[in-house]
Amino acid sequence: MHKIKVKINGTDYENEVEPRLLLVHYLRDKAHLTGTHVGCDTGNCGACTVFLNGKPVKSCNMLAVQADGADLMTVEGLARGGALHPVQEAFLDKFAVQCGYCTPGMMLSALALLKSNPKPSEAEIREAIEGNICMCTGYQQIVDAIAHAADLMGQSRSA
Amino acid sequence: MLNFDEIFVTRNWFGKPVRRDADTRFVKGEGSYVDDLNMDCVYAGFVRSPHAHARLGKIDTSKAEALKGVLAVMTGPEVAALTKPVGARAITRPARQHVMATGKVRYVGEPVAVVVAEDRYTVEDALDLVEVEYEPLPVVVEVEEAMKAGAPLVFEEAETNVLLHDTLTHGDIDGAFRQADLVVKEQFRIQRFSSTPLENWAIIAKHEKGTDSFVVWANCQQPGRSIVNVCGCLGIPANKLRFIVPDSGGGFGIKLALWPYIVSQCVVARKVDKPVKWIQTRREHLLAGTHTPDCVVDLELALKRDGKVLGLKIRDRQNDGSFVHTAGIYNLIKFATMVGCYDIKATQAELMSIVSNKAPTVQNRGVGKPAMIFTLERLMHRAAVQLGLDPAEIRFRNFVQPEQMPHTTPSGEIYESGNYPETLRKALAQIGYDGVKKEQESLRKQGKYIGVGLSASIEPGTSNLGYYYTSRGTPEYMGNAEGAIVSMDYDGNVNVLLGSVDEGQGHATSVAQVVADMLAFTPERVTMNTHMDSLVSPFLGHSGCYANRFNDVDMGAVIMATKKVRDKVLKIGAHMLGVPEGEVRLKDGAVCSAAEAKKSAPFKDIATVAYKQILLLPKGVEPGLKEVAYYKNEIAKMPGKEDFNVQMTHSNSVHAAVVEVDVESGMVSFRKYVIAHDCGRHINPGIVDGMAIGSTVHGVGTVLLEEFIYDENGQILTTSFVDYMKPLAVGLPRFELTHLESPCPTSLLGTKAVGEGGAIGSLAAIANAVEDALAPFGVKVTSLPITPEKVMRAIRETKVI
Numbered sequence: 001m002h003k004i005k006v007k008i009n010g011t012d013y014e015n016e017v018e019p020r021l022l023l024v025h026y027l028r029d030k031a032h033l034t035g036t037h038v039g040c041d042t043g044n045c046g047a048c049t050v051f052l053n054g055k056p057v058k059s060c061n062m063l064a065v066q067a068d069g070a071d072l073m074t075v076e077g078l079a080r081g082g083a084l085h086p087v088q089e090a091f092l093d094k095f096a097v098q099c100g101y102c103t104p105g106m107m108l109s110a111l112a113l114l115k116s117n118p119k120p121s122e123a124e125i126r127e128a129i130e131g132n133i134c135m136c137t138g139y140q141q142i143v144d145a146i147a148h149a150a151d152l153m154g155q156s157r158s159a
Numbered sequence: 160m161l162n163f164d165e166i167f168v169t170r171n172w173f174g175k176p177v178r179r180d181a182d183t184r185f186v187k188g189e190g191s192y193v194d195d196l197n198m199d200c201v202y203a204g205f206v207r208s209p210h211a212h213a214r215l216g217k218i219d220t221s222k223a224e225a226l227k228g229v230l231a232v233m234t235g236p237e238v239a240a241l242t243k244p245v246g247a248r249a250i251t252r253p254a255r256q257h258v259m260a261t262g263k264v265r266y267v268g269e270p271v272a273v274v275v276a277e278d279r280y281t282v283e284d285a286l287d288l289v290e291v292e293y294e295p296l297p298v299v300v301e302v303e304e305a306m307k308a309g310a311p312l313v314f315e316e317a318e319t320n321v322l323l324h325d326t327l328t329h330g331d332i333d334g335a336f337r338q339a340d341l342v343v344k345e346q347f348r349i350q351r352f353s354s355t356p357l358e359n360w361a362i363i364a365k366h367e368k369g370t371d372s373f374v375v376w377a378n379c380q381q382p383g384r385s386i387v388n389v390c391g392c393l394g395i396p397a398n399k400l401r402f403i404v405p406d407s408g409g410g411f412g413i414k415l416a417l418w419p420y421i422v423s424q425c426v427v428a429r430k431v432d433k434p435v436k437w438i439q440t441r442r443e444h445l446l447a448g449t450h451t452p453d454c455v456v457d458l459e460l461a462l463k464r465d466g467k468v469l470g471l472k473i474r475d476r477q478n479d480g481s482f483v484h485t486a487g488i489y490n491l492i493k494f495a496t497m498v499g500c501y502d503i504k505a506t507q508a509e510l511m512s513i514v515s516n517k518a519p520t521v522q523n524r525g526v527g528k529p530a531m532i533f534t535l536e537r538l539m540h541r542a543a544v545q546l547g548l549d550p551a552e553i554r555f556r557n558f559v560q561p562e563q564m565p566h567t568t569p570s571g572e573i574y575e576s577g578n579y580p581e582t583l584r585k586a587l588a589q590i591g592y593d594g595v596k597k598e599q600e601s602l603r604k605q606g607k608y609i610g611v612g613l614s615a616s617i618e619p620g621t622s623n624l625g626y627y628y629t630s631r632g633t634p635e636y637m638g639n640a641e642g643a644i645v646s647m648d649y650d651g652n653v654n655v656l657l658g659s660v661d662e663g664q665g666h667a668t669s670v671a672q673v674v675a676d677m678l679a680f681t682p683e684r685v686t687m688n689t690h691m692d693s694l695v696s697p698f699l700g701h702s703g704c705y706a707n708r709f710n711d712v713d714m715g716a717v718i719m720a721t722k723k724v725r726d727k728v729l730k731i732g733a734h735m736l737g738v739p740e741g742e743v744r745l746k747d748g749a750v751c752s753a754a755e756a757k758k759s760a761p762f763k764d765i766a767t768v769a770y771k772q773i774l775l776l777p778k779g780v781e782p783g784l785k786e787v788a789y790y791k792n793e794i795a796k797m798p799g800k801e802d803f804n805v806q807m808t809h810s811n812s813v814h815a816a817v818v819e820v821d822v823e824s825g826m827v828s829f830r831k832y833v834i835a836h837d838c839g840r841h842i843n844p845g846i847v848d849g850m851a852i853g854s855t856v857h858g859v860g861t862v863l864l865e866e867f868i869y870d871e872n873g874q875i876l877t878t879s880f881v882d883y884m885k886p887l888a889v890g891l892p893r894f895e896l897t898h899l900e901s902p903c904p905t906s907l908l909g910t911k912a913v914g915e916g917g918a919i920g921s922l923a924a925i926a927n928a929v930e931d932a933l934a935p936f937g938v939k940v941t942s943l944p945i946t947p948e949k950v951m952r953a954i955r956e957t958k959v960i
């Protein structure tokens with residue numbers, strides 16, 4: 001057993017974990033943050049995407065012990081003070097959510113893109129979510145939502 | 160039937176793209192999928208067969224049982240001894256199968272033993288410690304081998320691998336072929352694939368000691384039937400099973416038959432006396448099914464020189480793998496869809512459901528309709544080319560015309576509505592058909608190969624259950640129906656429960672829109688808990704999310720229950736206002752006097768009377784404001800071979816695709832894609848568009864990427880998303896949608912099916928476009944998927960994809 005300390009969505013956590021415990025299972029089973037999902041076992045689907053020290057990672061692809069000392073953000077950290085994040089608003093506005101299972105990972109990949117590229121083209125959006133599989137929507141409304149989120153975030157920056 | 164105009168009091172919400180705020184939990188990461196339910200569970204996992212066909216020898220569980228943290232190990236034969244066999248639906252030969260392997264294994268991945276341990280990781284360790292002896296048997300993989308005389312038998316008691324074999328003839332088929340100027344025929348091979356919902360199967364089973372009963376949480380798509388099946392296999396009465404379906408991460412049919420795993424989990428839950436959770440891994444999901452069966456389809460069209468189709472024959476050999484419960488279903492759905500959008504008077508269908516040592520199959524999005532429309536529309540394209548007709552023109556000459564509606568097909572299917580020629584006209588205009596044809600010529604001169612493909616398809620909905628008994632006696636289920644409970648609560652808000660479940664279609668929002676317009680208030684005041692709980696939900700054997708039935712029977716039940724609540728609210732309101740019942744109306748969440756609008760009783764006050772001040776109720780009116788209604792589609796016929804409607808609503812579409820084939824790499828890319836679509840009235844256009852695009856992308860995966868590949872030993876080679884490739888955001892076109900609205904006269908709202916259409920219509924559109932692009936090379940498309948490798952081989956040598 002190893003002791004790890006992490007910050008998740010601004011809250012400190014300290015747990016004893018088996019060295020083989022995947023980060024995604026740590027988040028879900030130990031920290032009880034079940035918004036991060038599992039859709040595959042090979043790092044292909046992106047349902048498990050979280051931010052680790054500000055960068056998107058697939059939490060099924062790393063061990064909890066590797067995250068020791070890290071600052072993590074999961075989907076539960078997007079909304080602040082009861083208000084939805086613009087990416088969340090945009091996903092609802094554009095019908096980008098069907099079953100919702102890919103949504104947390106998809107939104108975090110979208111946010112990673114928008115942080116580095118606030119006005120992405122459609123092609124750039126599609127490329128940025130290439131590591132996230134959505135089985136329901138066919139992606140088009142997700143792509144539209146991300147473009148819309150870029151607008152919403154641009155507005156809030158200029159406001 | 161309630162008239163459309165009698166349903167709504169306002170028209171503020173129906174037909175509008177109302178945001179799915181009812182599902183805000185999903186963007187917050189607060190959905191409750193099965194694995195999110197935290198109830199001090201222990202975990203289950205399955206030892207799975209590495210052989211496609213083998214006699215099962217000794218299973219030694221002692222090492223696994225000795226591992227710390229392991230609570231129980233049960234073998235397939237032990238589970239079989241405690242359960243009854245799985246029931247068959249469509250097949251006519253006897254075939255006995257249990258929920259886990261017993262006696263022998265029939266496919267790679269078949270569960271042989273179940274392990275329960277304290278955590279997920281210990282389960283994995285313990286699975287490796289179970290030792291199983293196998294005596295390998297000869298394997299049958301493809302339909303041709305399975306049908307050979309002396310082929311190894313998957314079910315010995317059936318004495319054949321063909322478990323359903325029937326021929327259904329309607330109209331003068333011999334005459335049609337005699338009178339034909341041209342017969343076009345082809346053999347098509349369609350691969351195994353799956354819509355692979357992003358959330359794998361997930362089950363929690365708990366045994367309640369005090370009552371010797373079970374509670375199950377499962378992401379099951381069809382609770383109505385699953386309850387029957389689980390109770391049947393466990394040999395318990397229905398009142399010993401409480402069945403709960405929480406949020407589900409997509410279904411597409413693939414979650415219709417996870418109930419055999421519920422059975423085995425209940426058995427181990429009883430043994431360990433703790434809630435047992437099983438979360439299927441992606442590898443298990445791809446390995447052990449369920450899949451769409453692969454098939455070999457021989458299709459023949461008899462045509463006159465002018466392109467008119469006189470008759471159609473299909474010989475369908477369906478590789479149903481090794482699951483008796485669903486075998487044969489695809490054949491029968493193909494049969495019911497076989498004339499597509501066309502007025503064809505004579506048909507013959509020879510249907511064969513063949514078992515093999517491949518994984519179980521289930522009704523995946525469209526169930527046989529994708530394969531049927533693919534083959535039909537491929538052949539229509541081929542016939543046009545052979546007759547020197549434009550592919551659009553041959554379709555115009557054969558369509559069922561709008562003035563023929565309702566139109567009955569030779570086998571009894573009733574096409575109740577639709578304007579097929581207009582749908583095609585819209586698609587042609589949007590794709591710029593003539594322009595593309597010109598562009599094609601000039602690009603060919605530059606060594607660029609583009610092609611345009613059309614596919615006209617029907618999208619049937621609301622299956623008339625019992626169809627799978629077409630070849631047998633009296634079915635256990637008939638028709639289709641759903642139940643709803645609508646209640647107005649203390650605050651005058653409305654709560655809705657359905658017997659059915661939501662796989663991501665946003666039912667809560669669509670329901671809130673309809674109820675809000677029926678009661679003249681706002682969708683925010685309507686709550687629908689989409690979770691199904693057999694203790695409280697008004698379910699039937701039909702209940703579930705399948706066959707495109709939500710817009711028909713689910714909405715029908717909601718409307719009829721809301722109407723009952725509305726009638727009662729009006730009655731109580733009128734009494735409270737001292738106004739005759741006929742002289743009140745609904746406005747802004749209140750009952751008001753028609754003559755004097757200021758005289759009004761808000762719903763909240765009415766609810767106070769109904770629930771608390773019950774002495775103020777009008778005479779003879781019961782307290783409370785909760786109503787239940789069951790609604791059935793009235794046009795269902797009794798199952799029979801001569802005259803039967805397998806599906807009861809008929810949407811239609813034309814898909815038009817422009818593709819480019821890179822003849823150096825074999826890659827197919829999209830230049831333009833149009834979906835012209837008619838699903839009657841829309842409740843929520845934002846949701847409708849998402850269904851149309853999402854289902855089309857399933858088709859794109861089927862045509863270009865996805866395939867479960869088996870080697871000659873029955874080993875499956877595609878068990879991760881590395882080898883089993885799904886469509887990604889890159890590489891897809893921007894789909895252009897154009898809608899028609901031909902209201903369905905037999906559903907209360909005029910709405911029709913919308914969930915499957917793209918998965919049906921897209922296959923032939925893309926394949927026809929590829930064949931058109933490669934016409935200079937004489938390449939024909941007869942199989943799916945169209946992979947770069949197959950394209951290159953066809954261009955260079957075989958001329959056949």
Ligand code: FES
Pocket residue numbers: 037038039040041042043044045046047048049058059060061
């Ligand atoms: S669960 Fe992590 S990529 Fe699929």
Ligand code: FES
Pocket residue numbers: 096097098099100101102103133134135136137357408409663
């Ligand atoms: S919304 Fe279901 S997987 Fe994306």
